[in-house]
Amino acid sequence: MQVFVGTFVHSTVDTPMVILKDSVLGVHNSKIKFLEKVEKLDQLREKYGFENSCITHMTQSQFMMPGMVDTHIHAPQFPHNGLKLDQKLSEWLMTYTLPLEQEYSNVKMARDVFTKVVNRLLRNGTTTASYYGSIHLGAVKVLADVAHAKGQRALVGKDNRLLSQEVGSEPGVQESLRDTEAFICYVNGIKSPLVQPILTPSWGLACSIDQLKGLGELAKKYNCPMQSHLHEIKGEATLRADNCHPNSHPNILEGFAISGLLGKKTIMAHCIWVDDDDLEQLRMNGVGVAHCPNSNLSLRSGFCDVRRYLEKGMKVGLGTDCSAGYSPSLLNAIRCAVHVSNTLSILRPNYQQLSVQECFRLATLGGAQVVSMEDRIGNFEVGKEFDSLLVDTEVPNTPLDVFDEDTAEEKIQRFLFNGDDRNIVRVFVAGRCVFNQDL
Structure with a gap:
C-alpha cells in the first residue's frame, strides 16, 4: 500500500x-x-x-x-510544435501539416517522435491522452506500443481520411477500413488495461459517407469510442469543393449520425461554430466536447463558448491540439481557456466567464467524462x-x-x-x- x-x-x-x-x-x-x-x-x-x-x-x-486528461492531440504533428503558425487552418493543413504526416510511413521516425511525445506529456502531468495517430498502420501501432511501455493511459486512433487532393490521403475506403480493423485487433491483442483503440475519422468532410458507415460498423462490432473535429472554423462546409472528399455528407453532423458514430463515447474537438440545432443533437447523443483554446487562438479559428455547453449539462474537457496548439502542457490549456472565456466576457455584456477553478475541472474530471472514464479516473x-x-x-x-x-x-x-x-x-x-x- x-x-x-x-x-x-x-x-x-x-x-x-x-x-x-x-x-x-x-x-x-x-x-x-x-x-x-x-x-x-x-x-x-x-x-x-x-x-x-x-x-x-x-x-x-x-x-x-x-492527473490531467488531454482530450485532443495529434501525435504526428509534434515536430511542428511552436512552428508554422503563420497561416489560417486550411492553408496550415495543406502547406505544412499533411505533408509532415505523410512521413510516418517511416516506422523508425514514428518511434523516435512518439517516444518524445509520450515522455513530454507525462512529465507535464498528462496521465491520459486521446491521440490522433497516423493514416499509416505501422506508425499507429508504434504509438500504442510506446504509450503501453511508458505506462500512459491512452486512447489511440488510426486516422481515416480520403481527401480529394493527393496529400495526406488513404488509398481507398476498403484499405482504410481494413487497416483500421487490423489496428483495433492489434491494440486489443496487447491486453493493456490502459491503452485502447479509438475510431478517428479525421473530420467529416475528409471522409466519404461509405467510409463513415464502415467505421460505424466497426464501432458497433468492437464497442469503440470515436473522435473527430467539428465546426472548427466558420463556414466549414464551404471548404468542401476545395480540399474535401466529393462523396462526403454535406451536413457534417448528419453524416456522423447516419453512420452510427454519434453517442456517449464520441469526442468532438473544437465545436466553435455549432448552431443551436447541432448543439441539441450533440446534447441528445451525449457527445463530449474537446475544447482546444490554444490552437483556436493560434490559427485564429474563433472563441469557443464553453459556458454554452456547460449550461446544457454537456461534457467538456481540454485539449492541447498540438501542433495547432503550440504547447503540450494542459496547464497552458487551462490558462488559454480562462483567456478565451475572459475575451467573450469583454465582447458580450453580462457573460459569465469561466473561473480558473472551473478550468481546473475541465482539465481533470471534465476530461475524464469526455473520454468516458469518469467512473475510473478524474478525481x-x-x-x-x-x-x-x-x-x-x-x-x-x-x-x-x-x-x-x-x-x-x-x-x-x-x-x-x-x-x-x-x-x-x-x-x-x-x-x-x-x-x-x-x-
Missing part, C-alpha cells in the same frame, strides 16, 4: 475545486482505498496494516492533484484508479514565487497560472509512478 499525507485538490460534479488539507489517502492495487482526515491515520494503519515506510508526508509547499473518489500528480511549488529553479502568508488555495492558483513541468515532481498512473523528477 502507498499512503500520502498532506494537501489534496480535486473536483467533483458539484464543486469545481475542493481542497482537502491535513488529509491521508491510501492506494492499493492501483485504486484509492481511503481518503480521510489525518487524525484517522493510526486507525487506518491498524485497519489496513501498512508500515510507516509506506507513508509519504508532503511538505507545506506540496500538494496532490488528479480522488474512493474506488477510482490513482492517476495523480505530486506538485511542489518550491522546487529548485521553480518558475513561480510563493510567500509566507500564502494559503493552500493561493499556492494551487499560483501553480495553475505560473507553474510548469519543473513543479511536477512525480506522476502516477494507476498507482504506478511513471515519472519521478528525482530519477
